[in-house]
Amino acid sequence: MKLTKDTDRDCARAWEAMPWVLQDSAPQEQSAWLTEHLAGCESCREEFAQQSRLRLALALPTDVQVDADAGLKKLLGRIDAADAEQAQPHVRNGSWFTRALVAAVLVQALGIGVLGVKLWSEDAVQSYRTLSQSTPAAMPGAIHVVPDTSMKLADWNTLLHSLQLQVVGGPNDVGAYTVVPAHAAGATDALQQLRSAHGIRLAEPATSGP
Amino acid sequence: MKDADIDADETDRLLLQRMAAGDRAALAVLYRSYHGRLCRFLSRLTRRADVIEEVVNDCFWIVWQKAGGFNGDSRVSTWIIGIAYRCGLKALRQRGDEPVDDENIPEDRIPSHDPGEDRELRDWLGKGMERLSADQRVVVELVYGVGHTLDDVAAIMQCPVGTVKARLFHARVKLRNVLPALAGDQLTQKESVP
Numbered sequence: 001m002k003l004t005k006d007t008d009r010d011c012a013r014a015w016e017a018m019p020w021v022l023q024d025s026a027p028q029e030q031s032a033w034l035t036e037h038l039a040g041c042e043s044c045r046e047e048f049a050q051q052s053r054l055r056l057a058l059a060l061p062t063d064v065q066v067d068a069d070a071g072l073k074k075l076l077g078r079i080d081a082a083d084a085e086q087a088q089p090h091v092r093n094g095s096w097f098t099r100a101l102v103a104a105v106l107v108q109a110l111g112i113g114v115l116g117v118k119l120w121s122e123d124a125v126q127s128y129r130t131l132s133q134s135t136p137a138a139m140p141g142a143i144h145v146v147p148d149t150s151m152k153l154a155d156w157n158t159l160l161h162s163l164q165l166q167v168v169g170g171p172n173d174v175g176a177y178t179v180v181p182a183h184a185a186g187a188t189d190a191l192q193q194l195r196s197a198h199g200i201r202l203a204e205p206a207t208s209g210p
Numbered sequence: 211m212k213d214a215d216i217d218a219d220e221t222d223r224l225l226l227q228r229m230a231a232g233d234r235a236a237l238a239v240l241y242r243s244y245h246g247r248l249c250r251f252l253s254r255l256t257r258r259a260d261v262i263e264e265v266v267n268d269c270f271w272i273v274w275q276k277a278g279g280f281n282g283d284s285r286v287s288t289w290i291i292g293i294a295y296r297c298g299l300k301a302l303r304q305r306g307d308e309p310v311d312d313e314n315i316p317e318d319r320i321p322s323h324d325p326g327e328d329r330e331l332r333d334w335l336g337k338g339m340e341r342l343s344a345d346q347r348v349v350v351e352l353v354y355g356v357g358h359t360l361d362d363v364a365a366i367m368q369c370p371v372g373t374v375k376a377r378l379f380h381a382r383v384k385l386r387n388v389l390p391a392l393a394g395d396q397l398t399q400k401e402s403v404p
Binding site for chain 1: 234245
């Protein structure tokens with residue numbers, strides 16, 4: 001019984017060792033042990049013989065013939081094609097959608113540019129001024145006028161109309177308006193009449209210093 | 211590793227360095243050096259020559275692109291065969307495994323010099339390998355045909371060594387059961403006992 005167990009264990013060990021002994025990669029002691037075991041074990045001898053034959057058969061060149069030169073030529077062609085593709089500008093590789101998108105962006109940029117130039121040139125000759133903007137200092141004949149707080153709007157409008165004055169600024173923090181005469185020549189007369197008008201607390205030329 | 215293997219690996223590493231610098235002559239040398247063994251290895255996965263050629267080129271396309279990134283943890287041959295294995299599996303997934311029967315191989319695909327004993331041996335092997343799964347055939351090829359260790363095979367197939375051992379064990383059991391019968395009495399008698 002013991003002999004059988006030992007034999008089984010040795011046969012299993014021989015089974016494990018066979019591929020590596022055949023490969024010549026097993027340690028010397030393992031190869032020597034296997035040789036010794038094979039000498040006394042017919043079953044393992046048959047198995048080893050079959051393993052040797054298997055190795056021999058697997059070492060044969062494959063019967064599926066593939067031309068190495070033709071394959072290499074194809075591979076080099078593939079590498080050439082990849083290099084050529086890489087060398088091309090990237091935009092060319094895009095789809096029609098990408099190209100259309102790029103064209104749309106260019107047209108938009110052009111439009112914005114044209115519009116910008118036009119608006120900039122219009123700004124240069126601005127023909128209007130908002131009341132929140134400061135009164136231009138160089139406006140000829142401008143007069144600062146402070147009407148009395150009790151003065152009615154209708155009286156104020158009538159006075160401006162009779163003197164042909166136009167409000168161009170104000171009222172500021174102290175309630176002063178800036179008015180200009182319709183004709184610059186009448187600025188002095190208008191100033192005098194404003195000073196003498198009822199309901200006007202102050203009338204001074206805008207150009208004179210404080 | 212044997213001295214011859216060390217020398218071969220050193221040569222392969224030099225070729226990879228040259229390829230990393232864009233040397234196509236080095237690529238050609240390495241391609242021709244590996245073509246035979248890769249074709250034989252891949253023929254265990256598929257019998258279609260066109261698929262094998264495509265897989266070899268896919269493999270070397272990757273080797274060419276990644277030559278500079280080879281980290282040297284394994285032998286160059288282990289690295290290249292691992293790439294070929296993965297390319298082969300990918301090709302089979304995409305196309306479906308359609309082995310070509312020997313009867314369907316065109317005449318010009320059969321080697322002109324094929325001594326009778328080799329032919330007989332090849333047939334015997336082919337019939338035995340038919341009984342194995344693709345993974346088992348690959349393990350048998352890598353261990354018996356190429357001479358890789360279990361660790362190498364595990365690296366190539368990207369699986370644990372235990373899995374490789376199990377595949378090898380089951381492959382050997384199947385072959386032990388079918389090969390003697392396939393060999394016939396005559397072949398069995400021819401075998402010399404070591």
